[in-house]
Amino acid sequence: MNTHFLLGEAARLLKIKPYRIAYAISVELIPDAKLRISNKRVFTFEEIEKMAVHFGVELKKKPAGATS
Numbered sequence: 001m002n003t004h005f006l007l008g009e010a011a012r013l014l015k016i017k018p019y020r021i022a023y024a025i026s027v028e029l030i031p032d033a034k035l036r037i038s039n040k041r042v043f044t045f046e047e048i049e050k051m052a053v054h055f056g057v058e059l060k061k062k063p064a065g066a067t068s
Contacts (some may be wrong), residue, residue, distance in 0.1 A: 003033070003044065003045065004042045004044060005042070005043045005044075005048060006040055006041065006042060006043075007021060007022065007040070007041050007043070010047075010048050010051065011012065013048055013059065014048065014051060014052055014055060014057045014059070015057065016055055016057065021051060022054070024051075024054065025041075026057075028056045029048065030051055030054050031047075031050075031055065033047060033060070034047070045062060
């Protein structure tokens, strides 16, 4: 029951490479994660949904335990 996702996990859900998310954040095309733990970006499912819109990716379903 994962409600927070690291960069790699978010990329896996979106089926894109993690560097595409990191680049979009660095040039401010999408907002950075609101939460950081040990200097790692931690995304909520809502933030991943917003990334999906930016990248034109359709999320198939919510992971178990993710709140929206």
